[in-house]
Amino acid sequence: MSDKSSLVPAWAGTAPDADALFVMAETALATMPDVFKPHLTGVVIAIEEFADDEVLGSLGIEHPYDLTGLYEGRPLTERSIGESGGMPDRVTLYRIPIxxxxIEGGERLDWLVRHVLIHEIGHHFGFSDEDMHALEDMA
Structure with missing residues (x-):
């Protein structure tokens, strides 16, 4: 009998770890429309368990389960041509809240990760929530 455990994703049957969520995020990023991809070069994707108290406080969020993702950076719509030398833009996905x-929503996990990632990338482009929904439909 062959060992088929290597055919099952590492997160099957248990909560996926940060590496599995990162792979899902990278896969989702690859589905972005080609027109956006050049502007995503250098955007860092990170996976953390929860947002820390400082982040939650700065956003007026009381419970760490209420924040699934965060964009940190300066939206492209607010930059000038001469800007350089800043920290890279960063999208953080918070594993436990996701x-x-x-679990509560019953959606596919890869879809949910994609949804959160696209929402946060929308902030990078300076998009409104309506724009982000349209972008998600295109990707």
């Missing part, structure tokens, strides 16, 4: 939403 997993809680996944």
């Amino acid at each position: 997993l809680v939403e996944w």
